[in-house]
Amino acid sequence: MERTADCQSPKMSTILADRQRRKSREYRVSNRSCYKNLDAIAPTKDTPKYQSINQGGGMQMKRLFAVAFVLFSSFFGGAAFAQAPEAQVESGHLRGIVENGVLVFRNIPFAAPPIGPLRWRAPQAALAWEGVRAAEAYGPACPQPDRTDGGGGGRASVQSEDCLQLNIWAPEGARDLPVMLWIHGGAHQIGSAVFPIYDGGALAKQGLVVVTANYRLGPLGYFAHPALTKEAGPEDPLGNYGFLDQIAALEWVQRNITAFGGDKSNVTLFGESAGGASSIYLMASTKTKGLFHRAIIQSGGGLQQPTRLAFQEQQGLLLAQAAGLSAEASAGELRALTTQALLDSQGPLRGAGFGPFVDGRAVTEAPWRAFADGRAQNVPLMLGWNDHEASVLLALGVTGDAANALGGERNQELRSLYGDISQEEFARRALGDAFFGTPAVWMAQAQAKQAPTYLYHFTYILERRRGSVPGASHGSEIPFIFQTWDKLLGANLSALANIGAVLSEQDRQFSTMISSCWASFAKTGAPSCAGGPEWQAYDPKTDQLMLFAPDSAVRAVPNRPQYDLMVDWFFKTAR
Template structure:
């Protein structure tokens, strides 16, 4: 049963889209939910999947996590376009309602659309591949890509049921940030997801997959730690003997609690763990991984928005606490690490897809709000422009329209009364582009109509020399600063700039910092 929510919307909380993945369904593809009779009423959002809490390292959540939430305007209009939000968090933390700005009431009201946010299994419960768990009954059960299959199951549920909420199953956009964006990109290549979505938005994604051999090696090492931690093996040799019996090992793994499993992994300051995900198993995801995009042999040829933030890396450097944010090492790693991010996860993908016959337009963006300008000034208060700038995830409340960073790793200090006029103007423009893209596959068709001034034309990515590559989202004082950029980044060009601009000592230090995993251990500030 739905209930009234903010901004004149209705919300349905904790709607099950699959059976709880517990007991015999742990490490299995999701199963359709059991039907129920009568009215199902949920006043609270579902708890998150099992994970480490950021900063504290405490374990929270539950295996019974496969629920979604639906927002829509408080009206009886039907065939509304559907926006599906896939949260980030390294595929090991987060949830559909992890932070307040993930909630869909504002965008549902402003865009007259249906907003769906989705939970999925995380960490070793979401992506885990070991021979002992493969029983040969189903390729999907044996794939190891359980979190990916959860998202696909949610999309199937949306296809079959969203009309009951006034949504149009023929106009579905999937959007995600960080690991959520990585998941969206992977779904372009996934045969089982074909036809379940019609547009895609990739915000600050990562182009990364894991081979079956790598996944099995990581799982094996985790199981060895698990056996030792639970006193079933005195040393690695005895643990290896237990590994030789698939039946005993399978029973042991299914009997372990989720918390026991997770404790085999050490969290970083954001709660993320270094667990493989997106396994190129050849069933759920193609064995060749993203090479399918290079060949043009992928089913998800849909209009695409893809982008990154100007200073993605700063929040990871800041949370790590080393080097000091005042140091040249910090600023060099932030600049070149963020440029590498854009080169690999935006420009290379846009360049590759734009060359594929039959691929609809690809629209790229660079989010710059928060970064210091040429005068060294930032809309962020105090020294936060230098410390964090336009950091990873900051664009989310602008696209979704929720005026808060409450619940995020950096708290609520970013949005102030002084910077409100500019960010409200920018957020309004970004939402108009987004809603137009959702409705038509073109961010320009409806963004020039309705309330607000005429917005700049957002040209799709072009591989022609000197042609527009992306649009900049920023502010200049109280006004939005939106304009096309023709600069294209490559890893080779960034490497050349590092060599030219950094001293040998600073170059070596910067490379070492950028080689650290983003999930690395907490360091003292």
């Protein structure tokens, strides 16, 4: 069947999407110009073919229907029988895809492309489009250094500054379901919502609408420069554009998630590493009131002291000079730099702190102050850390010698609390505790005063890897929660090549259990772990947490003396 040149594809999408209208003869007749041979398939009583059918009897009718079926199937490739889901959002109409019984919409713009004059500005409203926007495939990752080792959860092989999109998974027939919005990790410099490790299909099957969102990274997301500060108006941000992107994604969810069957009054914010840290900043912000109703912080730290605007401006000057600009470069000259020039110039500054900082506008204080004073968002909180968090610190260039500075003048006392272990093991454990364990325990104590709080410690290692790795590394809980180990294995990422091609039955059962903890918390604000122990809210008096391990159980907080020493040291030196 041949289509005529003036027949538009949006009309055909309507035929696919609207079965009732497709059954209507009036509709088929009104659209008969779309096919040169329509009379042979849907004849009207005025056509010779119709008259011939009625004169030729039932056998001719059967042959005609058989031919029509073959032509219809060959034209649509069977698509009409696996109806593509569609949704209407504020910017236009979307057509998604069905994957394993889950409705999926990808590459949905939640803000205008932050390019040209919009680079280093607050996110603007997404541009409207005409017709139906295909939402089957992922969009690009935000610009970042290319990695081949799977760091940050995958490889950003396709990148663009036009990256402010999100992805949505929802069960078929979803209506008023709890929503989970994921913020990916990657030190605020790498990572993307498009990586297969963050596929939300398995979580959606548990009765959730899952959203993953990109945000600007590195020098495009957390850049400051005197020239940009000078041109900024009184209401304009002076940096933290990636942080503002996260707020824009939350705001978009409030305005649009009902189109996908989500309940905008039941949104859980969750993230890991930089995503967990971002969640802490979002909980501490006065700009996010009512945008989410629960939060999960996975290895997010929380007691680190953010840098200030003056420091970030100096970083910006160094980067601009590395890109060939003078110290007096204008904002226009900065925006004229190519994306690649910015990434190349980042080089040695990469570990120096392109992340949230106190600019006095988007971020006004260190977030721990809001938690300490009881001013953080009063929402149920789940948080925790992994056994071998030092893995990420070492990858970022932190050396084991840094452990010798922990605790200040009490370093030797701290060292003795860990017992008779090697310097290497002391560094591994103490650095992980200082940057992740201690902040998680302290934040649990602070948040428990105003909302139900659930604390965990993750030590589970794939059964085939036990004995070959020092512990559960930074981020290793993610594929268990998303149940995406199979997708990672299929992605052929070199960093994961040694995990074995097959998970054990225990691994799969553990993944089902811990994933249900996250899903139930999003639904009710209290985790209920299928097949796992009962997880009570954190109480400073009993000081217990959920230990995720091969034999998961409720246990006392480990290393309490070490944490107390580190907290005391932190608050004596905090600015």
